[in-house]
Amino acid sequence: DTGVSQNPRHKITKRGQNVTFRCDPISEHNRLYWYRQTLGQGPEFLTYFQNEAQLEKSRLLSDRFSAERPKGSFSTLEIQRTEQGDSAMYLCASSETGEIGTGELFFGEGSRLTVL
């Protein structure tokens, strides 16, 4: 399968614990995005990388959130000291720089976080 892969698909944790999600983008894509989706809302932008450089972070991304893409391939999103308000679907997407056209993002199936 050559699509965007995310794991784990579902994580249940207790408040205060740390969690980490992983995203493997489509191999030739050098842009990688993290979005968060809560019930009844559309996906909200969190951050994006071009290769290994993190180029933009949303103000939604508090200092408890950190994302990395160490070698410009896979990415991790870590949430420290989770709160119940962090419960959401975390979506990863990738795209190819310089693609002339719509700038379509290819999304993974998401990682659902439930904080008890």
Next chain:
Amino acid sequence: DQQVKQNSPSLSVQEGRISILNCDYTNSMFDYFLWYKKYPAEGPTFLISISSIKDKNEDGRFTVFLNKSAKHLSLHIVPSQPGDSAVYFCADKSNFGNEKLTFGTGTRLTIIP
């Protein structure tokens, strides 16, 4: 900042009829608008887009119309099929180089057989 609004949270349409999903935006500075479709427990998948310089784009059963003066776009699906039942999001693609998408809140479309 761009705001993208989908004011109808849900829509039910008889199979074979036309489905019309609407989207309003606030900022005229965009490159493209895109429509994504999302099934439960799956990520959004790209459906169709429209450039800011066009007013219509058609792909099979799907047509998107852009009315720049009204800052409004719509997605038409005809004829509607049961497999079209999903949540539809419109999304604005920024023209600031990061290709970030700003999504609306979505419309749940249900096709009634």
